Amino acid sequence: MSFISLVVKNPFRNKTRSSLAIVGIAIGIMVIVALGMITGGLKTSTQSTLKAGSAEITVIQAGSSGSGGFGSGSINQSRVADVQKLSGVKDAAGTLRASYDLQGSNSSSSSGSPGGGLPSMGFSITGINSDKLSLAGVDSVNGTAFTNGSVNEIIVGKTAAQDLNKTVGDTVNLYGKDFKITGIFETGSFMTDSGAFMSLETLQNLTNNQNKVSSIAVKINDNANTTEVSKTIQDAYPNELNTTTAAAQESRINQGLSFIDTASWAISLLAIFIGGVGVINTMIMSVYERTREIGVLKAVGWKDRRILGMILGESIVLTLIAAVVGTVVAVVGVEVLLSVSTFGTVIQPSFSLDIFLRAFGVAFLVGIIGGLYPAYRASRLAPTEALRYE
Amino acid sequence: MNNGNNIIEIRNLKKSYDKGKINALNGLDLEIKKGEFVSIMGPSGSGKSTLLNMIGALDRGDEGSIEVAGVDLMHKSSLNEFRSTEIGFVFQMHNLIPNLTVLENVEIPMYETKLSSKEMHQRALELLKSVNLEDKIDQNPTKLSGGERQRVAIARALVNHPSIILADEPTGALDSKTGDIILSLLKELHQKERVTLVMVTHEPYVAQMAGRIINVLDGRIESSNLT
Incomplete structure (x- = not known):
């Protein structure tokens, strides 16, 4: 078995705990993807609305x-x-x-x-x-x-x-x-x-x-x-008359969209924080339970770096699985929601690569942040103390 | 300092814990020849497990010198590689990884080598055959008996062709019949693989299996007798 296979296999030793951690992070990822798809769709629709028509100026009553x-x-x-x-x-x-x-x-x-x-x-x-x-x-x-x-x-x-x-x-x-x-x-x-x-x-x-x-x-x-x-x-x-230009409308709408973008990023940060805490908790528990095992790995010659890589890798595996789950739920959820509501006619969800890259980037980051401390802790364990751990 | 025949040479080794309140090793001197089978006996707290940890480079001494397989363990900066290539551990409680199969457990020490997955698989398989567990390779260790688990642990200890096997009460968690089987296996592998075997035990009967019995008391060698 390769080292990567080991890293992928390990998080599922405690299925309940890992599943709960995955659900927690998946919710955050789902929010990021769903919001991204909807705001991306809104952006596209708004831009095409602004571009529709060759009139540069609209004259209205003062x-x-x-x-x-x-x-x-x-x-x-x-x-x-x-x-x-x-x-x-x-x-x-x-x-x-x-x-x-x-x-x-x-x-x-x-x-x-x-x-x-x-x-x-x-x-x-x-x-x-x-x-x-x-x-x-x-x-x-x-x-x-x-x-x-x-x-x-x-x-x-x-x-x-x-x-x-x-x-x-x-x-x-x-x-x-x-x-x-x-x-x-x-x-x-x-x-x-x-x-x-x-x-x-x-x-x-x-x-x-x-x-x-x-x-x-x-x-x-x-x-x-x-x-x-x-x-x-x-x-x-x-x-009698007042005017509004397409450029002015675009600027106003862009302000609104930029607010939505900022809110979307704020939610991403919140997801990183909450997800990160969840992952730290899961991985620390995992390291505690496996203290003796880590002692054995050190006894058989594993370098600190490999132990660090293993725990960090397990953390990333958890969050990437959560990213897949969150993304699938978000895509299906948004499609279902739009198909049964009146918004379906006005919003075409965006499937931009950028949204999915952001989701997986956030998941990867959460994996690194959440796994870093437990991994460092595991790698620094003294072998004799780890082997004595009950 | 090393006599060519000695694989382990320890001089005036001291180790204390709890800020010097507990002196585990108190100026211990020991020599073990290459290929020897040695039993270490002594009461609880005499320092025999600490001695085993020092030889296995799991811990460092405070003073004195310790040279194992030509490596100065007091001054070598990183001991991982030494443990990986020179030492094989057999623990009382087996310490197998429960979510891995028997075969995967035996492969674990080879991750620090340059062997491919296929070579690792092959080597682990050979060793499991030598301990008569070839039909259990895909099983989870939790499904095995105590004796079978200890045989897996022995295979794991031998997988990197170490110079020394350190066995800490290898029969301590087994019934006498199974313990006898494990001891016979250890002795057979010691002879076949020409590996130095150092075994800590409480049992005089078990200790008699070795070529020499070393008694440790208060962190020093009290006696060393050929059997």
């Missing part, structure tokens, strides 16, 4: 928040053409956003970014001219886009189509009317893909927001500066 509080369309539609004429603006699209409860058939309109929403939280419908869909991030449609002014055509996001179990040619009842799904789109943004787009005029009529939009998506010229164009818009309509 006094409303940048992310868009719910309310009726509050910007006069004529402002869309006014904004388009401003220096540095390449294109502008007025959008009206409404939320429709498919079960309760209630609706409200909102301001904010185009597209988006959760079916369970209200089905999000955005009104926009079909030739401006690219400003909302819809570059291609499987099927065809709706016709401007059409009163019964709609395109739905891929996630929404899956949730509603609809495909091209099917109808969906909104505001008491049947809308034919002419196309299905996919932007990569979970928010946009969970909603639908229809003609701006139709949505305005359905929600009694004639000639009103809730926001204006602005694409700037290639050589223009986002901040400068943003300032131009605000200066032109100081008490």
Whole structure:
């Protein structure tokens, strides 16, 4: 039997104690992996949401928040053409956003970014001219886009189509009317893909927001500066319009994600600490029980270094097994949780290598930290005293 | 200092414990020839186990000199290699590792050698055959009788071809019949392997098996008689 086989075999002498130690560390690893998968998924979704749409600036009514509080369309539609004429603006699209409860058939309109929403939280419908869909991030449609002014055509996001179990040619009842799904789109943004787009005029009529939009998506010229164009818009309509840029949104979201990252690392550190204490306890007990055996190993000529390596190796074996168990439980747990909850539609768990490397790195570190003292203690035992140990 | 025939030469060896309150060895002198079978007798606390530990390099003396297999044990910095290559221990309580098989227990001393796993396996197997345990190699030691366990311990002691076997009450935990079998085996292996055998015992009958009986009293050699 090789030395490595011996090291792998030894921790299972006391199966109950080793299993308990493994469970303790596995819980920590499971938290690290599950959090990593979810936050990683959130990051990816958020980044694709930000990247969706070619509009660099979103114009909203002055006094409303940048992310868009719910309310009726509050910007006069004529402002869309006014904004388009401003220096540095390449294109502008007025959008009206409404939320429709498919079960309760209630609706409200909102301001904010185009597209988006959760079916369970209200089905999000955005009104926009079909030739401006690219400003909302819809570059291609499987099927065809709706016709401007059409009163019964709609395109739905891929996630929404899956949730509603609809495909091209099917109808969906909104505001008491049947809308034919002419196309299905996919932007990569979970928010946009969970909603639908229809003609701006139709949505305005359905929600009694004639000639009103809730926001204006602005694409700037290639050589223009986002901040400068943003300032131009605000200066032109100081008490009426406000702007928010994709960069500012990204910065805010990045702050939030960095907080989640820090929290995730803090949990990792806590797992290292708690797991480390558990491993120290397990390994010290193991060394105590095997004192005489360690004396025998010294008597037959084992070097202190080999005894240190054996105990440290056993500690690492325990924590790496815990890493495998914790990772498997986390992956299965997250998948099951997302499949049975509504979050499954908005979060695609991340399977980034970085998460698993972090989990196994933490486990390895816990193994080293937890095993170091017991291993040192074992290696320093005087052979005669160890052999006398009862 | 070493006489070519002596494998163990001890001069004026002193060892005390508990900050000098207990004098285990009190200026002990001893010579043992290569290939000799020696029994060490003496009452409890006379210093015989301490002497065995000194010869086996498990502990160091405070004063005097001790040379075993040509190695100055008072001054050699690391004694692990010496123990691995020159000494084989047989303990009263066998001290086998319970979660390992019989074969794996015998392989344990070979981890510090440069032998491959296959060579280790082969060597352990040969020795287990020589102690008639070839049919028990995959068994757990806890499933063996006391005599069988001691035979495994003897195989383990011999596995690195040591110059000296140190046996501390090897029959102390066995019934007389099994004890006789173990003693015969030790004697046979001593002759076959031409290994020096130093055995601590309380039993005069057991001590008679050796070529020479050394009596230890108060940390000194009281008498040394050929049998």
